[in-house]
Amino acid sequence: MSENTEQRVCIKFCHKLGKTATETYQMLLLAYGDETMSRARVFEWFKRFKEGRTTVESDEREGRPSTSRNEEMIQKIRTAIRDMRRVAAKFVPKLLSGEQKENRKQIATDLLECSESDDSFLKSIITGDET
Secondary structure, X not given: OOHHHHHHHHHHHHHHOOOOHHHHHHHHHHHHHHHOOOHHHHHHHHHHHHOOXXXXXXXXXXXXXXXXXXXXXXXXXXXXXXXXOOOXXXXXXXXXXXXXXXXXXXXXXXXXXXXXXXXXXXXXXXXXXOO
16 A cells, blocks of 8 residues: 555544544644645545545546556666666756656657767767866
8 A cells, every 4th residue: 555545544534533634634744754645635635535535546547657667667777777888977867857857868769869870970979078
């Protein structure tokens, strides 16, 4: 059970005990500390249970499912990283949004394709050092 689902069960339990949304949020803060859902999410789920919702599972969403985190993709990434000769820390930012990650992935794929199809491609790139 994911931590969010676990907290939703707690919210449902508190609702059934007659606690208020504020009391429920305070209890979750005591139990989960920094890992507590946001106040807005707690109040949103409390309201759903108050309106008669019975399930604690997330609603199904339309659109493309997230496929970036599966064992096959993780293994491909690890293999690609091991195959690289050198990775500079400044080229691997620690915090990127999903859109930024996808953009970097697309650019890297395009550059790789260009370098594989044209032997002189890498020679045409102008580089410089800081001296």
